[in-house]
Amino acid sequence: MSQKNQTLGEFIIENQSSFKYSSGELSRLINSIRLAAKVVNHEVNKAGLVDIFGSAGDTNIQGEDQQKLDVYANEKFINAMTNRNIVCGIASEEEDYFVTINSQDENNQNKYIVLIDPLDGSSNIDVNVSVGTIFSVFRRVTPVGTPVTIEDFLQKGDHQVAAGYIIYGTSTMLVYTTGDGVNGFTLNPAIGTFYLSHPSMEFPEDGVIYSVNEGNYVHFPQGIKDYIKYCQMEEGDRPYTSRYIGSLVSDFHRNMIKGGIYMYPKSSKNPNGKLRLLYECNPMAFLAEQANGWASDGFNRIMEIQPKTLHERVPFFVGSKNMVGKVEEFMKGDKT
Numbered sequence: 466m467s468q469k470n471q472t473l474g475e476f477i478i479e480n481q482s483s484f485k486y487s488s489g490e491l492s493r494l495i496n497s498i499r500l501a502a503k504v505v506n507h508e509v510n511k512a513g514l515v516d517i518f519g520s521a522g523d524t525n526i527q528g529e530d531q532q533k534l535d536v537y538a539n540e541k542f543i544n545a546m547t548n549r550n551i552v553c554g555i556a557s558e559e560e561d562y563f564v565t566i567n568s569q570d571e572n573n574q575n576k577y578i579v580l581i582d583p584l585d586g587s588s589n590i591d592v593n594v595s596v597g598t599i600f601s602v603f604r605r606v607t608p609v610g611t612p613v614t615i616e617d618f619l620q621k622g623d624h625q626v627a628a629g630y631i632i633y634g635t636s637t638m639l640v641y642t643t644g645d646g647v648n649g650f651t652l653n654p655a656i657g658t659f660y661l662s663h664p665s666m667e668f669p670e671d672g673v674i675y676s677v678n679e680g681n682y683v684h685f686p687q688g689i690k691d692y693i694k695y696c697q698m699e700e701g702d703r704p705y706t707s708r709y710i711g712s713l714v715s716d717f718h719r720n721m722i723k724g725g726i727y728m729y730p731k732s733s734k735n736p737n738g739k740l741r742l743l744y745e746c747n748p749m750a751f752l753a754e755q756a757n758g759w760a761s762d763g764f765n766r767i768m769e770i771q772p773k774t775l776h777e778r779v780p781f782f783v784g785s786k787n788m789v790g791k792v793e794e795f796m797k798g799d800k801t
């Protein structure tokens with residue numbers, strides 16, 4: 466049962482018994498993500514000062530190389546999850562291949578696989594707009610104590626045991642699920658503690674916000690063009706409104722609170738869309754379903770897609786159930 470002023474640390478301990486696998490390990494994993502989130506948050510907040518104190522590629526006052534924030538975030542999250550005897554492999558949008566953690570050691574009992582988009586929406590950094598981090602957690606399918614293989618990473622989203630995101634916005638939040646609903650925690654920057662601020666988050670069943678890069682309109686499939694026209698055309702008092710930040714985490718977060726749909730369809734330029742199944746779509750799909758929403762590639766449930774490669778892309782529609790359902794009807798050509 467949640468209580469007032471509950472911290473993320475307290476929440477993890479209180480709720481770990483509801484997790485069906487060995488709970489202590491997953492708690493430690495979430496704790497390591499919480500730690501990295503605070504470190505990255507600190508750096509993101511200073512981003513506007515980079516031009517004052519030295520641009521990426523320069524060395525800072527301690528003689529360390531300054532790095533682009535997505536590389537920095539990648540390193541911080543990987544470091545936080547390494548050497549804690551929980552994670553045996555990490556795949557990241559920023560790495561060509563997966564990283565193996567101690568799992569070649571036969572005494573190593575680490576069971577968890579993490580897939581991560583360390584900095585989502587990174588083009589927004591330069592203009593002081595919200596960015597995020599997305600993570601997805603699986604149990605390995607190969608035996609413990611053996612080296613991880615690609616098979617451990619190419620699991621259907623349905624097998625996720627946890628997923629979440631951090632949003633570095635006007636306030637910083639960590640939002641995650643372990644398959645028992647979605648909860649959001651807001652960082653109090655003065656004391657560096659996350660507090661439960663958004664218990665049991667849910668998408669409204671329907672919404673009025675659609676989020677899509679309409680600059681690609683002419684390249685979209687006919688079904689999506691028709692859906693966008695449906696949102697725009699006045700019929701009675703259809704109240705749709707368009708909001709697109711260009712950072713999946715931020716668009717998703719707003720739509721979950723207010724009701725809406727985020728779309729990144731395929732286009733004649735990008736036949737599989739842009740977003741990555743493993744680092745972006747699967748974790749957001751798990752969160753969406755846990756929050757009474759839905760996620761689809763236009764025809765199929767995202768979490769049932771069998772991944773074939775680490776960095777594969779997929780068209781993505783996520784948000785309020787009825788809105789995603791409507792897009793699927795248009796894609797099937799049932800609606801014109």
Ligand code: AHG
Pocket residue numbers: 558582584585586587588678711712713714739
């Ligand atoms: P990333 O910064 O991790 O590469 O992800 C950016 C993604 C997503 O967050 C965002 O919604 C989308 O790309 C924006 O793409 P467009 O600029 O093509 O609209």
Ligand code: MN
Pocket residue numbers: 582584585586713745
């Ligand atoms: Mn991204």
Ligand code: MN
Pocket residue numbers: 535558582583584585586587
């Ligand atoms: Mn990224």
